[in-house]
Amino acid sequence: MSDLRCWASAIRGSFPHDMNDPTDQAGKNGKPKVEFLALAEELQSYILSFLPWQDVLRCASVCKALRQTYISSSELQYIIELGGQGLLPVPIADPGNHTSVSQRLQLLRDKAHAWFQFNFHTHSFQTFFIEEQFHDHRETGDSENWAKIVPLLPQPSEQTVIGLQNRSQNLIAIAYGVNDDTFQEGRFCVDLRTLDGDGIHPQATGQTLFLSVHTAQDNHDLFTVMEDLQLKGFGRHLALQCCPVFNDVVSAPRVPWWLQLWDWQHSTRSNSNLSDMMVLQSIDFCFVGNDRLLLVSDDLKLYSIEDMSRKPQLLACYSFPFPVKRIQCFQPTTDIAHGSQMQMPAQQTMWTSDPEQRLLCCVVFHPSPRLAFAISTKIFFDLDSERVGEKAVMFPWEKWGPTNARLFQDPWSRYRIHMMDFSPLAVERRQGLGLVVKKPSTIEIYELGKTLTTSLPYAEVASDRVFDAIELIGMWVDTDRIYLAKIMDPPEDDPGDLRMDQLEVIEMSSGLSENLS
Numbered sequence: 001m002s003d004l005r006c007w008a009s010a011i012r013g014s015f016p017h018d019m020n021d022p023t024d025q026a027g028k029n030g031k032p033k034v035e036f037l038a039l040a041e042e043l044q045s046y047i048l049s050f051l052p053w054q055d056v057l058r059c060a061s062v063c064k065a066l067r068q069t070y071i072s073s074s075e076l077q078y079i080i081e082l083g084g085q086g087l088l089p090v091p092i093a094d095p096g097n098h099t100s101v102s103q104r105l106q107l108l109r110d111k112a113h114a115w116f117q118f119n120f121h122t123h124s125f126q127t128f129f130i131e132e133q134f135h136d137h138r139e140t141g142d143s144e145n146w147a148k149i150v151p152l153l154p155q156p157s158e159q160t161v162i163g164l165q166n167r168s169q170n171l172i173a174i175a176y177g178v179n180d181d182t183f184q185e186g187r188f189c190v191d192l193r194t195l196d197g198d199g200i201h202p203q204a205t206g207q208t209l210f211l212s213v214h215t216a217q218d219n220h221d222l223f224t225v226m227e228d229l230q231l232k233g234f235g236r237h238l239a240l241q242c243c244p245v246f247n248d249v250v251s252a253p254r255v256p257w258w259l260q261l262w263d264w265q266h267s268t269r270s271n272s273n274l275s276d277m278m279v280l281q282s283i284d285f286c287f288v289g290n291d292r293l294l295l296v297s298d299d300l301k302l303y304s305i306e307d308m309s310r311k312p313q314l315l316a317c318y319s320f321p322f323p324v325k326r327i328q329c330f331q332p333t334t335d336i337a338h339g340s341q342m343q344m345p346a347q348q349t350m351w352t353s354d355p356e357q358r359l360l361c362c363v364v365f366h367p368s369p370r371l372a373f374a375i376s377t378k379i380f381f382d383l384d385s386e387r388v389g390e391k392a393v394m395f396p397w398e399k400w401g402p403t404n405a406r407l408f409q410d411p412w413s414r415y416r417i418h419m420m421d422f423s424p425l426a427v428e429r430r431q432g433l434g435l436v437v438k439k440p441s442t443i444e445i446y447e448l449g450k451t452l453t454t455s456l457p458y459a460e461v462a463s464d465r466v467f468d469a470i471e472l473i474g475m476w477v478d479t480d481r482i483y484l485a486k487i488m489d490p491p492e493d494d495p496g497d498l499r500m501d502q503l504e505v506i507e508m509s510s511g512l513s514e515n516l517s
Helices: 002-013 041-048 053-062 064-072 074-084 101-117 397-404 424-428
Strands: 087-089 126-129 136-138 159-166 171-177 188-194 208-210 225-234 237-246 255-263 273-278 284-287 292-296 299-304 313-319 327-330 351-353 359-364 371-376 393-395 405-409 418-421 435-437 441-445 450-454 458-462 472-477 481-487 498-507
Touching: 041 064, 041 074, 053 064, 053 074, 064 074, 074 087, 074 101, 074 424, 159 225, 171 225, 188 237, 225 284, 237 284, 284 327, 292 327, 313 397, 393 397, 397 405, 397 450, 405 441, 405 450, 424 458
Parallel strands: 313 393
Antiparallel strands: 087 351, 126 498, 136 498, 159 171, 171 188, 188 208, 225 237, 237 255, 255 273, 284 292, 292 299, 299 313, 327 359, 359 371, 371 405, 418 458, 435 458, 441 450, 472 481, 481 498
16 A cells, blocks of 8 residues: 555656656656556556545646546546545445445536526526515614524423534534523533434433533623524534624623534533623634634634634634624535435435635625625645644735635625636536636725725626515525525515515426436
8 A cells, every 4th residue: 555655656746747758757766657657547546546636637637648547437537526626525334335436426527517507597486485474574774683493492491592403414403591691600501412313412422512611791781782692513513602782882891702612522511612802893603624713703713623622722813904893704505415316325425525625705794885705715724733822823815815715795786696616626627607707806895995806716607587685685505406585575654574475496407417316
């Protein structure tokens, strides 16, 4: 095995020589590359599989013989397709699953193309009307005041707050308040259950996770503070965040904000938490891999959470190009690895997103109009891990933003739906699907009197359907559907009564993988 890896290392180190030239030397040892080309094609393919996917492509582009090896090998094509889409393979745990590599490759390609074969024409939208008792309600001017549908715990005395589910791990996590007294510590807990039953999750060390962070609110006697909770997870980590929501923005003093982290597979308690005093500041967070947490506020703060026995360690800080007051972060769905179309075992996962190749979307609500930053997560991994805490790296926008992000501006009045793919293969090999955008784009922010230029490449398709600004109020993307929440016209006697009463669905084009079933 070590000799094969040495072969792969020697091949990788030989670039950019012409591998079709038998007199070209591999390096100081003087061994001609023709020795590798003399190997059996199956062995060449196996050795090349140790290379990063970019290097496999380079081999195929500079050597005719290796290009033929690539064309003949489903394994090499699968490696390139995974890497080009920013995915990692997941070992199939079921010994009875005999899905071939060529089948996985076909499904992966179909999934990538299917996103760009959505029928975006007006007649493709299916409308579902929601009965009045289930209408979602919004007050005028307050886009954050939304009711949430959450799972209910069996204990009627406990107040359910928010739920989170992960189908690939058969996990549902439910955060709830033990009591409503904001002056009490330990007011929140998180219960772990299985999606397919009521028992304790087999990988969890216990059914309930407990907080160690200070949670009591003790200085808001002159005004009302609501608490906005967020529960998020990635792999073995769960995090619960509490942000104060101020009803009286004039007299609001500094109040606690906190975030508690757990490694739910190893302990029900944790000393890994963050907290601070804040005033009228929007804070959001997300995981960027199994050992890193990103805190999103007036800048992007990257923390290491590798050691769960202590507080997260600050690794780097990425500044925005202007002051930010309200912000939310989103990560696109990655639950696309289930092979139901191939009649595989239920919920069998074949691949997962590569944390270093994901996309982060940050929506900034101030300055206006709203701005959306699409950011490549690769910038959060090319760091010196020894520089933590006070030695953390500080990156100004000019150093990280223009080439690793793409900025979009809210059109305010009317909308079209744009489906975008920022993966390398979508940009390089779109095969006639959608529009490829590689040129830098410049947006003028009139409120600040400045312009911003960004250039992260992407491919997109756009709908011919146009929505009014007040009509489309929410959107969710699933494995093979887009869900659009629409708002009904308010009654004439109560123009502020805005309710969601319709759900429109766009189905992915069917029949893409019929040959695999």
